[in-house]
Amino acid sequence: LAKTTQPISMDSYEGQEVNITCSHNNIATNDYITWYQQFPSQGPRFIIQGYKTKVTNEVASLFIPADRKSSTLSLPRVSLSDTAVYYCLVGGLISGGYNKLIFGAGTRLAVHP
Amino acid sequence: DGGITQSPKYLFRKEGQNVTLSCEQNLNHDAMYWYRQDPGQGLRLIYYSQIVNDFQKGDIAEGYSVSREKKESFPLTVTSAQKNPTAFYLCASRISGSDEQFFGPGTRLTVL
Numbered sequence: 001l002a003k004t005t006q007p008i009s010m011d012s013y014e015g016q017e018v019n020i021t022c023s024h025n026n027i028a029t030n031d032y033i034t035w036y037q038q039f040p041s042q043g044p045r046f047i048i049q050g051y052k053t054k055v056t057n058e059v060a061s062l063f064i065p066a067d068r069k070s071s072t073l074s075l076p077r078v079s080l081s082d083t084a085v086y087y088c089l090v091g092g093l094i095s096g097g098y099n100k101l102i103f104g105a106g107t108r109l110a111v112h113p
Numbered sequence: 114d115g116g117i118t119q120s121p122k123y124l125f126r127k128e129g130q131n132v133t134l135s136c137e138q139n140l141n142h143d144a145m146y147w148y149r150q151d152p153g154q155g156l157r158l159i160y161y162s163q164i165v166n167d168f169q170k171g172d173i174a175e176g177y178s179v180s181r182e183k184k185e186s187f188p189l190t191v192t193s194a195q196k197n198p199t200a201f202y203l204c205a206s207r208i209s210g211s212d213e214q215f216f217g218p219g220t221r222l223t224v225l
Contacts, residue, residue, distance in 0.1 A: 032212060034212060034213075041201070041219065041221070042216075042218060042219065043203045043216025043217055043218060043219055044156070044203075044216050045216070046213045046214065046215075049212060049213070087155065101214065102158075103155035103156035104155045105154060105155050106155055
Protein backbone atom coordinates (compact mmCIF):
# COMPACT_ATOMS: atom_id res chain seq x y z
CA LEU A 1 0.00 0.00 0.00
CA ALA A 2 1.32 3.41 -0.95
CA LYS A 3 2.46 5.67 1.86
CA THR A 4 1.12 9.21 1.99
CA THR A 5 2.72 12.40 3.27
CA GLN A 6 0.72 15.48 4.14
CA PRO A 7 1.34 18.58 6.28
CA ILE A 8 0.80 18.10 9.98
CA SER A 9 -1.20 21.28 10.37
CA MET A 10 -2.55 24.29 8.48
CA ASP A 11 -4.22 27.52 9.47
CA SER A 12 -6.75 29.54 7.51
CA TYR A 13 -9.42 32.19 7.93
CA GLU A 14 -13.11 32.11 7.27
CA GLY A 15 -14.02 32.65 3.64
CA GLN A 16 -10.65 31.59 2.26
CA GLU A 17 -9.97 28.68 -0.04
CA VAL A 18 -7.83 25.96 1.54
CA ASN A 19 -5.67 23.55 -0.42
CA ILE A 20 -4.19 20.53 1.32
CA THR A 21 -1.62 18.61 -0.68
CA CYS A 22 -0.80 14.97 -0.19
CA SER A 23 2.15 13.20 -1.77
CA HIS A 24 2.01 9.51 -2.65
CA ASN A 25 5.07 8.77 -4.75
CA ASN A 26 4.57 5.01 -4.75
CA ILE A 27 0.94 4.98 -5.82
CA ALA A 28 0.02 1.86 -7.78
CA THR A 29 -1.78 1.83 -11.10
CA ASN A 30 -5.04 0.61 -9.61
CA ASP A 31 -5.00 2.77 -6.48
CA TYR A 32 -7.63 5.40 -5.86
CA ILE A 33 -7.13 8.52 -3.73
CA THR A 34 -9.63 9.15 -0.96
CA TRP A 35 -10.01 11.94 1.56
CA TYR A 36 -11.78 11.74 4.92
CA GLN A 37 -12.62 14.45 7.47
CA GLN A 38 -12.64 13.88 11.23
CA PHE A 39 -13.97 16.14 13.95
CA PRO A 40 -12.77 15.69 17.56
CA SER A 41 -14.19 12.62 19.28
CA GLN A 42 -16.10 11.54 16.16
CA GLY A 43 -15.55 8.97 13.45
CA PRO A 44 -14.08 10.07 10.10
CA ARG A 45 -16.42 11.04 7.30
CA PHE A 46 -15.83 10.37 3.60
CA ILE A 47 -15.31 13.57 1.62
CA ILE A 48 -14.21 12.71 -1.88
CA GLN A 49 -12.49 10.08 -4.01
CA GLY A 50 -10.76 10.22 -7.36
CA TYR A 51 -8.42 8.43 -9.73
CA LYS A 52 -7.10 11.15 -12.01
CA THR A 53 -7.67 14.73 -13.17
CA LYS A 54 -10.32 16.57 -11.22
CA VAL A 55 -13.30 15.49 -9.15
CA THR A 56 -15.79 17.89 -7.62
CA ASN A 57 -18.72 17.40 -5.30
CA GLU A 58 -20.82 19.65 -3.09
CA VAL A 59 -18.16 19.72 -0.38
CA ALA A 60 -14.75 19.82 -2.07
CA SER A 61 -12.65 19.38 -5.18
CA LEU A 62 -9.84 16.92 -5.69
CA PHE A 63 -7.05 17.70 -8.12
CA ILE A 64 -4.80 14.87 -9.31
CA PRO A 65 -1.94 15.56 -11.75
CA ALA A 66 -1.15 13.25 -14.61
CA ASP A 67 1.64 11.42 -12.76
CA ARG A 68 -0.70 10.83 -9.78
CA LYS A 69 2.19 11.17 -7.33
CA SER A 70 0.33 13.83 -5.42
CA SER A 71 -3.18 15.14 -4.95
CA THR A 72 -4.71 18.33 -3.61
CA LEU A 73 -7.92 18.62 -1.64
CA SER A 74 -9.50 22.02 -2.16
CA LEU A 75 -12.07 23.40 0.27
CA PRO A 76 -13.76 26.53 -1.07
CA ARG A 77 -14.62 29.37 1.29
CA VAL A 78 -13.99 27.57 4.57
CA SER A 79 -15.94 28.30 7.72
CA LEU A 80 -15.20 27.66 11.38
CA SER A 81 -17.03 24.33 11.10
CA ASP A 82 -14.39 23.08 8.66
CA THR A 83 -11.88 22.92 11.51
CA ALA A 84 -11.00 19.23 11.57
CA VAL A 85 -8.37 16.66 10.69
CA TYR A 86 -8.19 15.69 7.02
CA TYR A 87 -6.81 12.31 5.98
CA CYS A 88 -5.45 11.39 2.57
CA LEU A 89 -5.60 7.67 1.78
CA VAL A 90 -4.41 5.66 -1.18
CA GLY A 91 -5.61 2.20 -2.13
CA GLY A 92 -9.04 0.79 -1.66
CA LEU A 93 -11.32 -1.99 -2.77
CA ILE A 94 -11.57 -0.83 -6.35
CA SER A 95 -7.83 -1.40 -6.53
CA GLY A 96 -8.53 -5.10 -6.18
CA GLY A 97 -7.80 -5.34 -2.50
CA TYR A 98 -10.06 -5.76 0.47
CA ASN A 99 -10.51 -2.10 1.23
CA LYS A 100 -7.67 -1.87 3.70
CA LEU A 101 -7.24 1.85 4.11
CA ILE A 102 -4.28 3.26 5.99
CA PHE A 103 -5.04 6.40 7.95
CA GLY A 104 -1.91 8.43 8.64
CA ALA A 105 -1.77 11.26 11.16
CA GLY A 106 -3.65 13.56 8.80
CA THR A 107 -3.60 17.36 8.49
CA ARG A 108 -5.09 19.41 11.31
CA LEU A 109 -6.85 22.37 9.74
CA ALA A 110 -7.69 25.29 12.02
CA VAL A 111 -10.03 27.93 10.62
CA HIS A 112 -9.94 31.27 12.42
CA PRO A 113 -12.54 34.04 12.48
CA ASP B 114 -32.75 6.24 10.22
CA GLY B 115 -30.00 3.98 8.95
CA GLY B 116 -26.67 4.17 10.63
CA ILE B 117 -23.96 2.61 12.70
CA THR B 118 -24.03 2.77 16.47
CA GLN B 119 -21.45 2.11 19.13
CA SER B 120 -22.06 1.78 22.81
CA PRO B 121 -21.21 2.96 25.30
CA LYS B 122 -19.66 6.29 24.40
CA TYR B 123 -17.37 6.21 27.44
CA LEU B 124 -16.17 3.08 29.20
CA PHE B 125 -14.01 2.66 32.25
CA ARG B 126 -12.47 -0.64 33.31
CA LYS B 127 -9.95 -1.86 35.79
CA GLU B 128 -6.68 -3.24 34.56
CA GLY B 129 -6.82 -6.98 33.94
CA GLN B 130 -10.52 -7.07 33.04
CA ASN B 131 -11.85 -8.02 29.64
CA VAL B 132 -14.31 -5.59 28.10
CA THR B 133 -16.59 -5.85 25.07
CA LEU B 134 -17.41 -2.89 22.84
CA SER B 135 -20.62 -2.99 20.86
CA CYS B 136 -21.00 -2.10 17.17
CA GLU B 137 -24.33 -2.38 15.36
CA GLN B 138 -25.35 -1.27 11.87
CA ASN B 139 -28.68 -1.31 10.07
CA LEU B 140 -27.25 -0.26 6.71
CA ASN B 141 -27.22 -3.82 5.38
CA HIS B 142 -23.48 -3.51 4.82
CA ASP B 143 -21.43 -6.66 4.38
CA ALA B 144 -18.06 -5.46 5.61
CA MET B 145 -17.29 -4.14 9.08
CA TYR B 146 -14.09 -2.82 10.66
CA TRP B 147 -12.59 -1.96 14.04
CA TYR B 148 -9.99 0.76 14.40
CA ARG B 149 -8.06 2.15 17.31
CA GLN B 150 -7.05 5.80 17.55
CA ASP B 151 -4.56 7.22 20.04
CA PRO B 152 -4.31 10.97 20.79
CA GLY B 153 -2.95 12.93 17.83
CA GLN B 154 -2.60 9.79 15.74
CA GLY B 155 -4.35 8.29 12.78
CA LEU B 156 -6.50 5.17 12.85
CA ARG B 157 -5.01 1.71 13.06
CA LEU B 158 -6.90 -1.35 11.88
CA ILE B 159 -7.56 -4.01 14.53
CA TYR B 160 -9.88 -6.49 12.80
CA TYR B 161 -12.16 -6.55 9.79
CA SER B 162 -14.92 -8.77 8.52
CA GLN B 163 -16.11 -8.99 4.94
CA ILE B 164 -19.01 -11.40 5.54
CA VAL B 165 -20.82 -13.09 8.39
CA ASN B 166 -18.84 -15.76 10.24
CA ASP B 167 -15.58 -14.56 8.74
CA PHE B 168 -13.04 -12.05 10.05
CA GLN B 169 -9.38 -11.22 9.55
CA LYS B 170 -6.67 -9.68 11.69
CA GLY B 171 -5.63 -6.16 10.95
CA ASP B 172 -2.34 -4.51 11.83
CA ILE B 173 -2.70 -4.52 15.63
CA ALA B 174 -4.89 -7.53 16.48
CA GLU B 175 -2.89 -8.75 19.47
CA GLY B 176 -4.91 -8.54 22.67
CA TYR B 177 -8.22 -8.18 20.84
CA SER B 178 -10.89 -10.60 19.67
CA VAL B 179 -14.04 -10.26 17.56
CA SER B 180 -17.04 -12.24 16.38
CA ARG B 181 -19.40 -11.82 13.43
CA GLU B 182 -22.39 -14.04 14.08
CA LYS B 183 -24.85 -11.58 12.55
CA LYS B 184 -24.52 -9.20 9.63
CA GLU B 185 -25.60 -6.30 11.81
CA SER B 186 -23.21 -6.83 14.69
CA PHE B 187 -19.42 -6.88 15.09
CA PRO B 188 -18.47 -6.73 18.80
CA LEU B 189 -14.86 -6.18 19.85
CA THR B 190 -13.44 -7.65 23.04
CA VAL B 191 -10.42 -5.98 24.57
CA THR B 192 -8.69 -8.64 26.60
CA SER B 193 -6.30 -8.37 29.51
CA ALA B 194 -3.54 -9.33 27.08
CA GLN B 195 -3.75 -5.92 25.43
CA LYS B 196 -0.89 -4.01 27.04
CA ASN B 197 -2.14 -0.49 26.48
CA PRO B 198 -5.90 -0.59 25.92
CA THR B 199 -6.78 3.03 26.75
CA ALA B 200 -7.78 4.58 23.41
CA PHE B 201 -10.63 5.76 21.19
CA TYR B 202 -12.20 2.82 19.35
CA LEU B 203 -14.02 3.29 16.06
CA CYS B 204 -16.22 0.85 14.20
CA ALA B 205 -17.00 1.21 10.51
CA SER B 206 -19.00 -0.56 7.83
CA ARG B 207 -18.92 -0.63 4.05
CA ILE B 208 -21.31 -1.79 1.36
CA SER B 209 -19.98 -4.26 -1.18
CA GLY B 210 -18.56 -2.67 -4.29
CA SER B 211 -17.84 0.68 -2.69
CA ASP B 212 -14.73 2.06 -1.00
CA GLU B 213 -16.59 4.40 1.31
CA GLN B 214 -16.52 3.43 4.96
CA PHE B 215 -19.20 4.70 7.32
CA PHE B 216 -18.01 5.25 10.86
CA GLY B 217 -19.78 5.05 14.18
CA PRO B 218 -19.43 7.71 16.89
CA GLY B 219 -16.71 5.79 18.71
CA THR B 220 -16.16 4.45 22.22
CA ARG B 221 -13.54 6.00 24.45
CA LEU B 222 -12.10 3.28 26.67
CA THR B 223 -10.11 4.16 29.76
CA VAL B 224 -8.40 1.44 31.73
CA LEU B 225 -7.60 2.46 35.27
